[in-house]
Amino acid sequence: MRPEDIVFATVMLPLLGAALAFCAKLLPKGRVASVVEYTGALVGLGLPPLVLILLFPVVFSGQSVSGVVGQWFVGIGITFRFDALAWLVNILGFTIGTAAWVYSLGAGPKGPAFTGVFLIQTAALCATIMTTDLFNLFVCLEIMGITSYVLIPTSRKAGATLASFSYLMVSASAMVFFLLGTYGFYRLTGALSYEGISNGLQAISSSDTVLSIVSLALLVSAIAIRVAVMPLYGWLPDAHALAPHAVSAVLSGVLIKTPLFALSRILFLFPAGMQVGELMGIAGGVTAVLGVVIALSQEDAKRLLAYHSISQIGYVVAAWGMAISIGVDSPAGTSLMVAAFLHAFYHALFKGLLFLSIGTTVDVAKERNVYILRDSIGKLRAAGERIPVTFMCFVIGALAISATPPLNGFVSKTAITYAMKGSLHYYLLSAAAVGTVASFIKLSRIYWPTGKRGRLHPELGVLPGSSANPQTKAYGLVARLTAQSVLAVLCIAGGLAAPHILTIIGTLMSRGGTNIAVPPILYSTDNLLKTGVTTLGGILLFFVATSKIGSRVLHTIRTRPRSFQGLFVSFSLGTAVLAAFLVVGKI
Amino acid sequence: MVERALLLCLLLIGFWGVVAKKNIIKKIFGLNILNAAAVMLFILEGNRIGSEAPILESGLAQVVDPIPQALMLTAIVIGVCVTALALALAVHLYQITGSFDIETIRERIQDET
Numbered sequence: 001m002r003p004e005d006i007v008f009a010t011v012m013l014p015l016l017g018a019a020l021a022f023c024a025k026l027l028p029k030g031r032v033a034s035v036v037e038y039t040g041a042l043v044g045l046g047l048p049p050l051v052l053i054l055l056f057p058v059v060f061s062g063q064s065v066s067g068v069v070g071q072w073f074v075g076i077g078i079t080f081r082f083d084a085l086a087w088l089v090n091i092l093g094f095t096i097g098t099a100a101w102v103y104s105l106g107a108g109p110k111g112p113a114f115t116g117v118f119l120i121q122t123a124a125l126c127a128t129i130m131t132t133d134l135f136n137l138f139v140c141l142e143i144m145g146i147t148s149y150v151l152i153p154t155s156r157k158a159g160a161t162l163a164s165f166s167y168l169m170v171s172a173s174a175m176v177f178f179l180l181g182t183y184g185f186y187r188l189t190g191a192l193s194y195e196g197i198s199n200g201l202q203a204i205s206s207s208d209t210v211l212s213i214v215s216l217a218l219l220v221s222a223i224a225i226r227v228a229v230m231p232l233y234g235w236l237p238d239a240h241a242l243a244p245h246a247v248s249a250v251l252s253g254v255l256i257k258t259p260l261f262a263l264s265r266i267l268f269l270f271p272a273g274m275q276v277g278e279l280m281g282i283a284g285g286v287t288a289v290l291g292v293v294i295a296l297s298q299e300d301a302k303r304l305l306a307y308h309s310i311s312q313i314g315y316v317v318a319a320w321g322m323a324i325s326i327g328v329d330s331p332a333g334t335s336l337m338v339a340a341f342l343h344a345f346y347h348a349l350f351k352g353l354l355f356l357s358i359g360t361t362v363d364v365a366k367e368r369n370v371y372i373l374r375d376s377i378g379k380l381r382a383a384g385e386r387i388p389v390t391f392m393c394f395v396i397g398a399l400a401i402s403a404t405p406p407l408n409g410f411v412s413k414t415a416i417t418y419a420m421k422g423s424l425h426y427y428l429l430s431a432a433a434v435g436t437v438a439s440f441i442k443l444s445r446i447y448w449p450t451g452k453r454g455r456l457h458p459e460l461g462v463l464p465g466s467s468a469n470p471q472t473k474a475y476g477l478v479a480r481l482t483a484q485s486v487l488a489v490l491c492i493a494g495g496l497a498a499p500h501i502l503t504i505i506g507t508l509m510s511r512g513g514t515n516i517a518v519p520p521i522l523y524s525t526d527n528l529l530k531t532g533v534t535t536l537g538g539i540l541l542f543f544v545a546t547s548k549i550g551s552r553v554l555h556t557i558r559t560r561p562r563s564f565q566g567l568f569v570s571f572s573l574g575t576a577v578l579a580a581f582l583v584v585g586k587i
Numbered sequence: 588m589v590e591r592a593l594l595l596c597l598l599l600i601g602f603w604g605v606v607a608k609k610n611i612i613k614k615i616f617g618l619n620i621l622n623a624a625a626v627m628l629f630i631l632e633g634n635r636i637g638s639e640a641p642i643l644e645s646g647l648a649q650v651v652d653p654i655p656q657a658l659m660l661t662a663i664v665i666g667v668c669v670t671a672l673a674l675a676l677a678v679h680l681y682q683i684t685g686s687f688d689i690e691t692i693r694e695r696i697q698d699e700t
């Protein structure tokens with residue numbers, strides 16, 4: 001079997017699965033419909049990983065599968081490229097996607113329509129990372145966007161509809177500007193494939209340079225909205241906090257990272273790409289710090305997690321931007337890129353785990369306020385969970401995000417800071433790490449026992465499928481706990497098997513080993529000492545934050561004015577700053 | 588040149604509608620105007636090398652560049668999908684809050700939670 005023949009299966013199989021799911025929607029509800037729907041999910045989420053296994057030898061040897069869709073002529077057809085980057089992002093997408101879908105069987109939203117839209121989103125992810133055609137990227141991003149606007153309000157919360165509407169308006173407007181950027185490049189070079197544009201740009205006159213820079217700025221800011229890097233993050237907290245738990249896990253695990261890695265394909269080739277990387281790297285570092293400060297001030301458990309997604313994507317963007325600004329072909333650049341991907345992947349695992357376990361907890365307790373909710377272990381037990389699996393999952397996730405060895409978060413954060421030692425980013429990210437520890441101590445209070453004085457909650461929710469609720473089928477609870485446990489095991493395994501994983505990703509990213517990335521030394525005294533200091537700093541910060549003055553400051557941050565217009569103002573300003581930065585750099 | 592200036596005006600009107608109008612239906616109008624401006628800009632670009640419709644018949648020489656037209660067909664379809672979805676969300680918001688005003692909607696939803 002030639003790799004060219006199967007490479008599209010990663011996109012087509014989820015689409016086929018979606019078609020099956022929609023067929024199931026046409027059938028009358030019952031056993032047949034369920035079988036068709038689950039077959040669709042199996043085809044869409046279960047088979048593509050097998051295809052990826054078949055493709056592994058190809059990408060591991062540094063080759064890539066590229067060509068034109070449908071055997072059209074080069075210059076007319078849509079070009080694509082399936083390489084190590086695409087393979088890695090696919091693995092990320094299918095791992096989290098499968099776990100989230102299994103969780104949704106227990107927690108909702110259920111039904112063939114949800115499965116269908118979810119699978120279309122998965123297909124769009126795979127297509128986004130494979131394409132090397134500017135207009136095709138626009139289409140893929142729009143499909144990804146449209147499916148998220150549909151999935152966010154399925155939680156049936158009023159706020160979720162508003163969040164989805166705001167996201168739709170800001171993102172759809174930004175995509176019009178993306179289209180204008182595409183127009184600029186087409187006008188200058190007459191090409192749409194990245195390679196064609198990059199070749200064409202070498203021949204343009206200096207008077208056209210400004211147009212090419214403005215076009216690039218428009219493309220980058222439209223994508224930066226999806227990535228939710230500061231200052232374009234405004235849509236994310238509400239959308240991620242109010243979406244169904246399974247959708248939240250995918251949104252913050254996969255959907256904010258795929259556009260970032262797809263953008264790197266453009267920046268590798270275009271002349272001003274390095275400068276874009278430089279500016280975005282700084283924005284990423286700032287995002288990491290500001291995100292965690294706002295997270296620390298939140299009272300809604302899921303919104304706290306949502307702000308942490310912003311903060312953690314800041315880590316990824318900082319490393320990614322620095323890698324591009326120093327050139328990914330240098331060993332240092334490759335190390336940074338490896339670290340960026342590793343953190344993106346590991347963040348997806350532990351943040352997915354946190355969203356799911358906190359989701360189960362708040363469903364049971366029917367309370368999301370971190371300041372009110374206490375003794376969740378007892379509540380979960382009362383709801384029918386005999387072994388505190390959810391609590392253990394939360395602890396693993398919280399320790400992983402706080403970078404505690406030997407969990408995966410320690411590995412990826414160490415890999416990032418190791419590669420950028422001494423730079424501005426390094427200090428920003430170290431500060432963010434302290435805030436992360438503090439805010440997870442704050443979040444973990446929802447599990448603290450309250451003793452006898454604790455309030456009793458007679459109106460507790462009951463987990464569907466548990467022994468306390470015999471009417472519902474048993475698979476609900478099993479599905480939830482399976483998804484959580486699998487992610488928890490992956491978090492631990494990702495930490496323990498770190499040396500092997502780093503070697504594999506390093507080889508993949510260095511395109512066949514021409515410029516092997518230097519693997520970081522993980523368990524050196526320095527790193528362990530730094531972890532200890534960070535943890536102590538976090539505990540200290542937690543006490544400062546709970547003091548009277550601290551609470552007042554956090555209250556001010558939490559209740560800062562946020563408006564619909566603000567989303568657009570920050571988009572316009574962000575684009576203007578980026579364009580100005582690039583123009584100044586050129587002259 | 589005058590066409591481009593007019594399209595810029597259209598673009599700015601659309602953007603202003605999305606940002607400044609309080610009524611969410613008018614915001615959706617704004618989004619459509621914004622989209623239309625981008626579509627027409629592409630069509631204008633294809634017009635630079637010829638003006639005949641790109642349907643290949645004998646005796647046609649000066650056809651427009653067909654690629655922008657093909658692209659915009661896709662962009663229009665996507666625009667329609669997004670508009671339909673935005674309207675569905677607007678109706679849902681109206682059912683929940685009884686208002687199309689973005690500020691009122693935000694206040695009423697915050698009061699609920």
